[in-house]
Amino acid sequence: MKKITDISELKELARKIRVDIIKMTNAAGSGHPGGSLSAAEIFIVLYFNIMNHNQNEPEWPDRDIFILSKGHCCPGLYSAMARAGYFPVEDLMTLRKLGSKLQGHPHMRALPGLEASTGSLGQGLSIAVGAALGMRLNKKNSRVYCLMGDGEQQEGQIWEAAMSATHYKLDNLCGIVDRNRLQIDGFCKDVMDTDPLEKKWESFGWNVITVDGHDIPELIATFEKAKEIKGKPTVIIADTIKGKGVSFMENVAIWHGQAPNNEETKKALNDLGELH
């Protein structure tokens, strides 16, 4: 995959992903736009700048690995993969439809390029730890990326995985927390407070970097910096806005798992500069 370094080009891709997310969930009549929109820049930076991967050979043994632990945000991932050439962009509209490779939550056996089946929260980081150990055994320089939600930090398995990643000194592993502060029942701090999140990860021995998760140059610089950290894994805590880019979805919990109707879709696409 040829890397895109032009920031305006990457920004435009992030905008396109947001447009896709709105159109896909609208066509499906269900889905999770909020957390997909918050992670748009993260998807774009990884798939178009940071990761070594090959859309024409998804199982390329030297590839970097991306695991979407917060599986419900797959509309964003599917869009990034389609835009990267894994499958035709028009197939995005089959999201959640019978027989589609775009299952409601990612299924590895349905879509080449997916590295795991996820959707039950808390499991992705363990899989990422295993992939990182395996890549090390395979003597590959591959890096493993795992995107988690901040609500997902409430799952105990995350911390089992966190402990094991430092135990095995997995400097080829990079976790990302999409900290949009909301989960389906409301604000994370009200549901089950995970703060101070940075201190928790630090105490588990991780290299912790907090960034603005919508700032593409900052994300790129941070991912590059993480590659240089030796002897321990890095977690990037990305502060984001749930529903980012769509005025009526921003910071509103209900858009965690609700699709826009036709009227809302029109408004959302207008917000995203798609309708003039």
Place this chain on the structure above:
Amino acid sequence: MFFNDKEETFKKKSEIRVEGVIIKPIEKIETVEEIVKEIPKIEQPKEISKYNHTLDKDLFTSVKKAKTRDGFGEALVKLGEINENVVALGADLCHSVRSMWFAQKYPERFFQAGIAEANMTGIAAGLARVGKIPFISTFGVFATGRNWDQIRMSIAYPKMNVKICASHTGVFSVGEDGASHQSLEDIALMRVLPNMTIIVPCDKIETRKATFAAAEIKGPVYLRFGREDVPVITTEETPFNVGKAEVFRNGNDVSIIACGPMVYEAILAGRKLEEENIDARIINNHTIKPLDKETLMDAVKETGAIVTAEEHQIYGGMGSSIAEILSQDDPTPIKMVGVKDRFGESGKPDELQRQFNLTADDIVRAAHEVMKKKS
């Protein structure tokens, strides 16, 4: 043709077939622990020709006992030698489960997860994703219960090539540790998962074969074995094909279908029934999923009555899986010997075996009852 415990060469004259793939014979295996214990003689059957000729020749005279977990441990070490993609993971019970033998020989391919079974399961999925063949192992209750959702989501659904290996299963095979450690629900938990193969070997030798076979199957496998010494029934020559039940004694009055340590009890029950001139067919049903319907239906046609015997809850176990098929395809009288909807308790293995009605006598009783229902 008979197993010779003095010879440390692991010769396999019969092929193992798994999903059409023939496993190459394994020439040699290091015997880490010898078969040690012997149990009292029982009388040689009158019609020895009714028995599978590959069974241990000392089965009725001086049967030996050995730990199925040792069979797992030995085979895992051997697998490490013959396949560099085989990796093992443990959750702090590695000495007990025998994965430590692999860890000592191949430390770079062994991953200790600590007391964190869910994480161990996910790590195994990740290792499998990049081409490894991970064997995770711990006690049965933790290998299937503590991490069930992880097995479902991260292994069974994406058909990851992970082998879930459980020791300390059953009730009398665990003994004094009591109910918390007596795994009686694991077969049920694994059986409901699509893509899962379930193997419950009957003795140490069969556990060794089952471990090798698990490595050859492309996809998730649940391998169930135990802690205590159990009689060694089979030999290297005894056929072992995943998905193919083996008839250990031919008979036409009633079929006793057993798995795990209950196979030996079934053989003892068969001896007792012989004395009453009841001709029992004894089937070692080591593969619970996929179930060997052909051997089952032959037994139904030719004996007309089924007794199942397993060291597991009768709900959701091997007996249930057979009843599900019989009730739909060919309703046939069936009696299940197993744990009857209760938790285990502490006790000596032989005490627990009687307490939970898991003896040869219980199988005999079930055979009498089910035969009364034959049309």
